[in-house]
Amino acid sequence: MDHSTRAAQFIRNEARVHWHDQALWYVRVKRDKMAQSVPEWENLREIAAQIKAHTMSRLPDYLEMFEENATRLGAKVHWAVDAREHNETVYQILKNHGVQRVVKSKSMLTEECHLNPFLEARGIEVVDTDLGERIVQLAQEPPSHIVLPAIHKKKEEIGELFHRYLHTEKGASDPTYLTESARGHLREKFLKADAGITGVNFAIAETGGLVICTNEGNADMGTSLPPLHIACMGFEKLIPRARDLGVFLRLLARSATGQPITTYSAHFHGPRPGGELHIVIVDNGRSQILQKPEFRRTLSCIRCGACMNTCPVYRRSGGHSYDSVVPGPIGSILSPAQDPQRYYSLPFASSLCGSCTDVCPVKIDLHHQLLAWRKELVLQGLIPFSKRLTMKVVGWVFQNTWAYEGTGRLVRWIVPKLPRSVLYNRWNVWGKQRELPPFPKESFREMYRKRKVQGSEARNRK
């Protein structure tokens, strides 16, 4: 199934689409206000983009530096080539420690690697501790947004879910009440956990430290009780120096949720006394993107989600329509890099309006990347033949002015003569909800020719 089919299903419920659109637009507006409060905003974006570009250009050096410094601080660094190796590595560490229960703090990477089912199949209980993540985990759904995983769920639906699993009162949908109940439930889980798994927002090469940003403090909770902390990160999370952090922390929260700063930015420099810190650094297709200069900028992404909030297509088609761990504009260029066959329709799920590009705090030229992906998919032969053929034919007509003029004249002559029932048939996708444009008698060039002749006649008469 492609994106347009899933989007059409989502759109069937118009009221819900409007609600979804408004909820995300609200975040976008908050972001605008917060960005406005920083006079040097555009400057910051530029610096952030350059830091990331620089890091990617010397990635092996920085990775080595990071490993060295992290190890010096007492952390243990593991490398994983793909999702499978990542999951195995995490499982082995857990097994070696005899871990039964894990609390996880939001990590899109473990989502990308499908770590939960992998561990669960091996008898380990995994609890997502971010409220939104917990909601979708209970609903047995994937997140629909990378920062607001349950943004597609109404509070009434969450109330029902909590009633079923957390035994809240039936029909209760008050967010404060529900959040409190979830907190109580999660506290239990935190207390009983043997290990905490977290994602990583920034890994600092110069110090070997990690920074994890959450709004609920769940990363801190998940790592301060259990003795074992496993941090999982894609290699693009690297930044060179501690002093670069300020640039990204200022951009991240403002872009993501319109907050001046994330509520909790937890810094980890080595394991806490008596504990263990393992860092798993994952490639999983990233080095392929790194090798392609035209797509490299994709790796600058700091996963703020702003491109989703602003994307008019995402807002109206919902995160699940992308059928991918990372949806929206950024997901539409990351996903085909991992599996072009499965995700061939995503780069076309965009009007190329460019709003994502202008909102992106690290200045990824998202809409140009989407276009570049379309080209790449055509080259790989992944676009339906009928579509290719249409473009070939139309292209040929445009190349030959006589054919273009002839076709134009013919169409403009025939269409107005056709009855509505013939014109608005089921193959006329344009006409399902829209009227066709007018089909005038004369084209511009015909009018122009006439005017020229009249003009010269008038001059001759003088």
Add this chain to the structure above:
Amino acid sequence: MIKVGLFIPCYIDQLYPQVGMATLKVLERFNVEVDYPLDQTCCGQPMANAGCAADAAPLAEKFYRIFKDYPYVVCPSGSCTSMVRNHYDDYLKGKPGLEELKKKTFELCEFLTDVLKLEKIEGRFPYRVGLHQSCHGLRELRLAKSSERMGNPFSKVSPLLESLEGITLVKLSRPDECCGFGGTFAVGEEAVSCMMGKDRIADHEQSGTEVLTGVDMSCLMHLDGLIRRAGKPIRVMHIAEILAGD
């Protein structure tokens, strides 16, 4: 006298000839000598946006051949102008004169503002006008500041409209959201496309738009299609038609 080569995009040529005529009129009104080379067809954007680079390339070459020797090229479409300026490198890189061609190709309002340095236009248009800021004009040509970007607001389009007598530019709740046209997107993603269009129209309705205008007839074609199907009392006009003063 400034001389320009007029580029009329294929769909304006075939479906909206009056927009081409209005463009001609506007330019001639300001003493521009306009030549319309008859061999032109399409800039290649439909193919390019579909990813079919091999089919777009010959059209870029055709455009280059026809227009490279004009001192200026003017086009009543933000999106086709952006194709030339921002995407022709993909097809013509290294061709002599390409850099100049990119620099001297202008969208109509941009030409009036940046080259002719017009600050106001004589005329009367006593209506409540809703300006549709088409995305390519906005974010690829930078005809105005987009709402995502910080910094001082500017526009190369609305001051021209505002200088007309009697006109009121309405205030939209989302001033620059996409209308959902997007070329083949309008068909490939019909459901999303129409939903976006309907939302745009609702915003204009709420703001009391009588005449909806913009620099891209393609977006307007999509919105007009939705408006006429729903029988709404909003008139759709290309900005050239308003500026021509008919």
